[in-house]
Amino acid sequence: xxxxxxxxxxxxxxxxxxxxxxxxxxxxxxxxxxxxxxxxxxxxxxxxxxxxxxxxxxxxxxxxxxxxxxxxxxxxxxxxxxxxxxxxxxxxxxxxxxxxxxxxxxxxxxxxxxxxxxxxxxxxxxxxxxxxxxxxxxxxxxxxxxxxxxxxxxxxxxxxxxxxxxxxxxxxxxxxxxxxxxxxxxxxxxxxxxxxxxxxxxxxxxxxxxxxxxxxxxxxxxxxxxxxxxxxxxxxxxxxxxxxxxxxxxxxxxxxxxxxxxxxxxxxxxxxxxxxxxxxxxxxxxxxxxxxxxxxxxxxxxxxxxxxxxxxxxxxxxxxxxxxxxxxxxxxxxxxxxxxxxxxxxxxxxxxxxxxxxxxxxxxxxxxxxxxxxxxxxxxxxxxxxxxxxxxxxxxxxxxxxxxxxxxxxxxxxxxxxxxxxxxxxxx
Amino acid sequence: xxxxxxxxxxxxxxxxxxxxxxxxxxxxxxxxxxxxxxxxxxxxxxxxxxxxxxxxxxxxxxxxxxxxxxxxxxxxxxxxxxxxxxxxxxxxx
Numbered sequence: 207x208x209x210x211x212x213x214x215x216x217x218x219x220x221x222x223x224x225x226x227x228x229x230x231x232x233x234x235x236x237x238x239x240x241x242x243x244x245x246x247x248x249x250x251x252x253x254x255x256x257x258x259x260x261x262x263x264x265x266x267x268x269x270x271x272x273x274x275x276x277x278x279x280x281x282x283x284x285x286x287x288x289x290x291x292x293x294x295x296x297x298x299x300x301x302x303x304x305x306x307x308x309x310x311x312x313x314x315x316x317x318x319x320x321x322x323x324x325x326x327x328x329x330x331x332x333x334x335x336x337x338x339x340x341x342x343x344x345x346x347x348x349x350x351x352x353x354x355x356x357x358x359x360x361x362x363x364x365x366x367x368x369x370x371x372x373x374x375x376x377x378x379x380x381x382x383x384x385x386x387x388x389x390x391x392x393x394x395x396x397x398x399x400x401x402x403x404x405x406x407x408x409x410x411x412x413x414x415x416x417x418x419x420x421x422x423x424x425x426x427x428x429x430x431x432x433x434x435x436x437x438x439x440x441x442x443x444x445x446x447x448x449x450x451x452x453x454x455x456x457x458x459x460x461x462x463x464x465x466x467x468x469x470x471x472x473x474x475x476x477x478x479x480x481x482x483x484x485x486x487x488x489x490x491x492x493x494x495x496x497x498x499x500x501x502x503x504x505x506x507x508x509x510x511x512x513x514x515x516x517x518x519x520x521x522x523x524x525x526x527x528x529x530x531x532x533x534x535x536x537x538x539x540x541x542x543x544x545x546x547x548x549x550x551x552x553x554x555x556x557x558x559x560x561x562x563x564x565x566x567x568x569x570x571x572x573x574x575x576x577x578x579x580x581x582x583x584x585x586x587x588x589x590x591x592x593x594x595x596x597x598x599x600x601x602x603x604x605x606x607x608x609x610x611x612x613x614x615x616x617x618x619x620x621x622x623x624x625x626x627x628x629x630x631x632x633x634x
Numbered sequence: 635x636x637x638x639x640x641x642x643x644x645x646x647x648x649x650x651x652x653x654x655x656x657x658x659x660x661x662x663x664x665x666x667x668x669x670x671x672x673x674x675x676x677x678x679x680x681x682x683x684x685x686x687x688x689x690x691x692x693x694x695x696x697x698x699x700x701x702x703x704x705x706x707x708x709x710x711x712x713x714x715x716x717x718x719x720x721x722x723x724x725x726x727x
Contacts, residue, residue, distance in 0.1 A: 242723055311724065351718060445673060452672075455675045477635065478643065
């Protein structure tokens with residue numbers, strides 16, 4: 207007789223959601239978290255799109271430690287001396303089904319793990335799951351330090367560096383072109399200063415993404431998210447491209463936060479944390495085997511993440527994968543069959559949901575970004591030059607807009623522009 | 635502010651004598667050594683003027699980027715999670 211129906215490795219959003227949903231249906235669940243508390247090893251940019259958690263815990267944002275509800279979206283193209291920004295402020299995202307929230311993982315994950323605990327799960331932290339326990343090849347639990355813990359099924363929600371998922375043969379070693387490295391500063395600022403600087407009311411937040419010079423023209427970009435009383439600012443860059451960089455990532459980060467558009471936004475702030483994390487960005491191309499006998503793979507461990515340049519999503523997919531993994535395990539318990547014949551229903555659920563549908567829709571996005579370096583170099587420069595020509599008055603004879611702009615278009619090439627534009631709208 | 639100053643703000647518990655990353659320098663080619671110095675967000679891999687690599691595990695943010703950057707050289711870098719209660723402890727995340 208196993209100690210538990212299910213053992214969940216990792217108390218991030220996927221793990222805790224799965225644990226909560228299983229415990230709600232009466233399953234006995236153990237959650238092992240390697241951090242000293244849930245969230246202690248986790249990092250987000252970051253913003254949580256609330257829709258998937260809203261379905262599980264309606265009205266969660268009223269109770270959960272969310273920072274601010276995002277009402278303002280900014281996207282910038284930056285060069286070393288210029289920054290063009292699109293700014294969209296709207297109350298159209300107020301509906302809980304489409305609302306998104308800035309979050310800090312230490313607090314948020316601890317809250318969600320607490321929900322799982324309230325529902326009856328045992329949550330143990332810190333506990334590092336070192337290996338899967340097997341009996342005649344069959345997964346029967348995990349070994350954590352000195353302890354052998356048994357369960358009918360193990361849910362690996364152990365994050366992007368899922369060593370257990372790799373050892374179990376569900377996923378391959380992370381490929382440098384499919385992952386990005388992110389680094390981030392949390393800068394404390396008073397609430398009213400954040401409200402004033404970013405044009406926000408209490409409780410309202412902003413998400414700001416930057417392409418171009420922040421990642422030194424490499425595939426990636428900068429980000430800035432407003433929290434209640436802090437701002438998260440950071441960079442995400444393809445590991446493959448970063449490896450060929452002449453500038454160190456921490457130096458790029460410092461250059462970005464000290465750049466002319468950023469510096470005044472952070473002035474007077476106090477750095478309270480510097481963090482880093484990998485982001486799985488390969489989408490469907492890096493989709494692992496999602497289930498095996500007595501084993502499921504969830505969230506970042508399964509590479510369920512998508513970066514389209516204008517939106518970055520992972521946590522909403524993690525939550526949904528947790529819910530669907532839980533539903534699958536509940537069915538397995540009813541049937542008394544935890545073999546892959548039943549557990550493969552998890553992939554079907556993901557396929558029928560937004561998770562794999564969206565990853566499928568945007569399956570060409572990673573390749574588009576990888577093969578269109580102009581997005582990160584030439585186009586930010588094009589924007590800078592176009593707006594310079596538009597706004598510059600220096601006493602020289604002025605020209606009509608057509609004459610101002612046409613040479614720029616020829617510089618990048620009409621064909622390139624048309625091609626990239628066409629590819630972009632079809633991939634992103 | 636340099637990265638060492640930034641790291642000094644973070645909370646770490648270093649597992650003295652049990653590094654969770656073990657580097658086998660002899661298995662690293664020059665290109666990969668150079669890559670390690672630029673990809674590590676904590677700047678823990680350094681090269682001196684003779685091209686000798688030094689690595690400091692204290693200050694590791696546990697991102698795994700070095701693992702990915704050396705994946706093409708099997709056995710060059712052993713990467714594990716720190717033992718329970720050790721390593722970085724994000725207070726914000």
